[in-house]
Amino acid sequence: MHHPVHTFPAASADRGPLGRLLRGVLAAAAVYGLAASAHGQVRTGKLASSGIARTPAVAAAPAAGHASTHLLVQVAPGVTIGKGFFGEPVLRQQGRGRTASESARVLREANVVRLASIWVDPPRDAATARALGLDRWYRAELAPGADPLVARTRLGKLVGSLAHIGLDHEGGLAEIPNDPNFGLQYALRNTGQNVGGSVGIPGADVGATTAWNSTHGSDLVIAVLDSGIDPHPELAGRILPGINVPDGTTITLDECNHGTHVAGILAASGNNGVGMAGLAWNARLMPVVVVNGCTGFEANVASGLVWAVDNGARLVNMSLQFYAFNPIFQQAVQYAHAQGALMVAATGNNGNTNVAAPARWNETIAVAATDNRDVRASFSNFGPEVDISAPGVNVWSLATGSGYAYKSGTSMAAPHVTAAAALLWSYNPALTRDQVRALLLDGATDLGDPGADGLYGAGRLQIAASIALTPPPFVPEDLNQDGAVNAQDIAIMLGAWGACADCDACVADIDGDCTVGATDVARLLSAF
Numbered sequence: 403m404h405h406p407v408h409t410f411p412a413a414s415a416d417r418g419p420l421g422r423l424l425r426g427v428l429a430a431a432a433v434y435g436l437a438a439s440a441h442g443q444v445r446t447g448k449l450a451s452s453g454i455a456r457t458p459a460v461a462a463a464p465a466a467g468h469a470s471t472h473l474l475v476q477v478a479p480g481v482t483i484g485k486g487f488f489g490e491p492v493l494r495q496q497g498r499g500r501t502a503s504e505s506a507r508v509l510r511e512a513n514v515v516r517l518a519s520i521w522v523d524p525p526r527d528a529a530t531a532r533a534l535g536l537d538r539w540y541r542a543e544l545a546p547g548a549d550p551l552v553a554r555t556r557l558g559k560l561v562g563s564l565a566h567i568g569l570d571h572e573g574g575l576a577e578i579p580n581d582p583n584f585g586l587q588y589a590l591r592n593t594g595q596n597v598g599g600s601v602g603i604p605g606a607d608v609g610a611t612t613a614w615n616s617t618h619g620s621d622l623v624i625a626v627l628d629s630g631i632d633p634h635p636e637l638a639g640r641i642l643p644g645i646n647v648p649d650g651t652t653i654t655l656d657e658c659n660h661g662t663h664v665a666g667i668l669a670a671s672g673n674n675g676v677g678m679a680g681l682a683w684n685a686r687l688m689p690v691v692v693v694n695g696c697t698g699f700e701a702n703v704a705s706g707l708v709w710a711v712d713n714g715a716r717l718v719n720m721s722l723q724f725y726a727f728n729p730i731f732q733q734a735v736q737y738a739h740a741q742g743a744l745m746v747a748a749t750g751n752n753g754n755t756n757v758a759a760p761a762r763w764n765e766t767i768a769v770a771a772t773d774n775r776d777v778r779a780s781f782s783n784f785g786p787e788v789d790i791s792a793p794g795v796n797v798w799s800l801a802t803g804s805g806y807a808y809k810s811g812t813s814m815a816a817p818h819v820t821a822a823a824a825l826l827w828s829y830n831p832a833l834t835r836d837q838v839r840a841l842l843l844d845g846a847t848d849l850g851d852p853g854a855d856g857l858y859g860a861g862r863l864q865i866a867a868s869i870a871l872t873p874p875p876f877v878p879e880d881l882n883q884d885g886a887v888n889a890q891d892i893a894i895m896l897g898a899w900g901a902c903a904d905c906d907a908c909v910a911d912i913d914g915d916c917t918v919g920a921t922d923v924a925r926l927l928s929a930f
Contacts (some may be wrong), residue, residue, distance in 0.1 A: 558889030589793035598796035602774030609866030619682035625715035628661030644689035666800030681821035704734035721813030723758035748812035
């Protein structure tokens with residue numbers, strides 16, 4: 403079904419005092435834009451609340467483009483689209499006779515040349531569409547060369563007539579990195595491919611490609627308590643100085659062809675046209691060798707863990723299994739927890755209910771293993787200590803000697819969860835350790851019995867779902883913290899113009915100099 407459109411000639415100039423004010427604001431942004439971008443953010447903030455179940459007013463999204471030729475507008479309830487004397491589009495509202503003339507003027511100033519329904523056919527369930535407000539959306543097409551950001555600001559004058567004015571953001575297919583072996587990594591993207599003789603179930607993965615639309619991770623440090631990490635090309639420049647506890651040296655080469663595989667799952671370079679992709683491919687790795695060959699002692703793990711957190715590690719992966727539980731080991735875990743570290747550990751590979759240490763302790767996130775069909779691996783230990791599951795069967799990753807290999811084990815499951823935590827912290831650095839943990843569990847895909855159970859914990863890791871649950875990072879330019887930087891924030895800033903009466907309570911003072919001025923305007927407009 404085709405819908406009529408309404409057109410009128412575009413205005414050639416701004417009109418009225420508000421138009422002049424906006425031109426002045428834009429001029430200030432042009433003058434101070436470079437200085438503002440170079441200055442950077444000098445004041446940090448915190449989450450609006452400590453809860454993590456809050457749904458933001460505007461869903462957080464990765465940086466993306468938007469349509470340059472139109473805006474999306476939703477008219478207020480009771481407002482209809484009509485035609486003016488010259489066929490121009492107008493907004494009509496019962497009981498408000500001046501709405502049509504006022505809207506025609508504002509639409510003209512905003513360089514809107516057409517208003518058209520966005521629907522190919524009207525929603526079939528008209529009652530639901532009406533209740534949701536879907537029937538009130540239109541595409542506001544702009545004159546050639548018009549700036550949609552400026553147009554959005556000008557349309558903000560139609561208070562009471564327009565319920566929403568927004569950019570039409572650009573997205574696309576979930577990102578697929580160009581690493582040639584990525585198709586082998588069902589854990590990150592399961593299309594039903596055959597891995598190790600087993601045909602997978604599409605979607606039985608951790609949601610990496612969707613999560614990467616929000617973040618590829620930062621250079622957050624992950625301590626890897628393991629057998630060491632070889633200087634594989636996929637980790638070039640991101641292996642930090644570490645320690646070899648059993649040998650008493652700083653030589654951290656892989657002694658068991660294990661730690662390098664774990665490191666690849668965590669952070670192999672992604673989208674570099676080579677090999678594979680780690681889940682958090684920008685992370686830096688701190689190798690902490692705690693075994694001699696492939697086995698070691700609890701005291702060495704305890705010593706390595708304390709060293710790691712004392713040297714700045716906030717996130718720790720322990721693909722280890724111990725079963726004697728010496729108090730020194732548990733106390734080291736408690737110490738690391740007290741320092742604010744998030745620890746992720748493997749449940750062990752004996753296929754029984756004896757969950758290994760350190761996973762068995764509450765301070766860690768205990769990770770069981772699943773396969774490419776979302777079934778618990780037969781070797782994966784289980785019990786009430788299990789917090790979450792992740793792929794751990796036939797996982798493709800790095801091998802010593804710059805190679806690649808499949809490995810299976812809860813050792814392979816744990817780093818998927820650790821890397822997911824790194825992505826969450828990269829997406830919102832203000833999250834607390836306990837918030838990150840809760841988000842990982844809350845976003846998991848439930849498997850087995852409904853709710854948490856001893857086989858899968860909260861379910862199989864789904865990092866994209868966890869990111870969707872995450873409050874967006876604090877944006878100082880969003881002065882009213884409603885989830886969008888828009889005309890309301892400009893109004894707040896203009897109302898606070900000049901020296902701040904109370905520097906600590908002056909939300910419009912973005913650059914922290916106790917004065918609301920041109921640099922603050924430039925910062926706000928750059929975040930529009």
